[in-house]
Amino acid sequence: MKKEVYSNMVIAQSGGPSMVINESLVGAVLAAKSNKKIGKILGARHGIAGILGDDYADMRKLTKTQLEAIAKTPSSALGSVRKKPTVDDCRKIFEAFKKRKVGYFFYIGGNDSADAARIVAEEAEKENYPLVCYHIPKTIDNDLRSCDHTPGFGSAARFVASAFKGDDLDNRALGGVKINVVMGRDAGFLTAASALARENKNDGPHLIYVPERPFTLDGFVSDVKDAMKKYGRAVVAVSEGIRGEDGTPVAALFAKGEKDSHGNLQLSGTGALGDYLSTYLKANAGISRVRADTFGYLQRSFPGVRSEVDAKEARQAGAAAVKNALQGKITKGTIAIVRAKGKKYAVTFEAVPIANAAKETRSLPDSYIAKNGHDVTRKFIEYASPIVGKLPHSELIP
Secondary structure (H helix, E strand, O other), rough: OOOOOOOOEEEEOOOOOOOOOOHHHHHHHHHHHOOOOOOEEEEEEEOOOHHOOOOOHHHHOOOOHHHHHHHOOOOOOOOOOOOOOOOOHHHHHHHHHOOOEEEEEEEEOHHHHHHHHHHHHHHHHOOOOOOOOEEOOOOOOOOEEEOOOOOOOOHHHHHHHHHHHHHHHHHHOOOOEEEEOOOOOOOOOHHHHHHHHHHOOOOOOOOOOOOOOOOHHHHHHHHHHHHHHHOOOEEEEEEEOOOOOOEEEEHHOOOOOEEEOOOOOOOOOOOOOHHHHHHHHHHHHOOOOEEEEEEEHHOOOOOOOOOOOHHHHHHHHHHHHHHHHOOOOEEEEEEEEEOOOOOOOOOEEEEEEEEEEEEEEEOOOOOHHHOOOOEHHHHHHHHHHHHOOOOOOOOOOO
């Protein structure tokens, strides 16, 4: 007996929002609208929670003008969720899909979202449900193993670099030490992007701490003292995921134990780490003017500073997912962004098995981290600059 094939499509967003996640949404929707193989295009509100709750938006009703405006709007237009589906959830999802004759499912998100999509895809296969399932990459952490870089990172990195550029100018005027805590649980890409703020001689950040290198308070105090001697001030970039020599996140000292359904400890949304480092420095370095800020969720959906390269690639990734899903060569896939070799920046979008993006993440490569452990290399600057784009110029009085 021939297996029934369904033509309707569901698309959803999951995990932390970004400045360009809606570009991926619109890229996929426009690609689906232009193909006769796709029937209804349903946007599930708040990810798989919307599927389980039968809460959809009819994406076909949206005009091209509306979709283009949505694409330029930060954050997740359909709403988001952090939920790992159980086997029972998957069965309910299949029943919901069967009711609406859904044969294509697209899930936009990071590695946890990819894992959720993988679970749905594999359970569908076990249940003999005819589902083509694609993960569309998104994460500001830039930690997907399947991509050279991930949509969302370029714009968040541009925000971080811009914020540090402005903060460094502020610090030049008043002096002292300024500490900024940047998102990045396990990977230091976003914190490393603060180095893109450097344009003039002695620009900050002067110290950059990432989770990939052990962090000690004694070493921190010594580094800041050295920076103060050299520059007369210090601007410091600190990842929220910095870890002690035993591998325990420093921020875990202040975390309340809150975890999401994927088991991730809540590190963002609090200024405790910045306050702790600021207080410790005042007490142990003999520096009176020390300030700290935590960028927190501001990095994800800040209007007006997105990277145009990031936006373009996010849309292309969404369109590529639909194109490859319809070709049917890989039915459980994710889109890998592959950078071309050579000095000229160019990328391609390739369909690979969804497992390539699920669960495990990648870290900032050793070649991107300076030997002193608190800076980045030229190789990282060359890697990140084309994705982030040129920042505004700052002129200083000689």
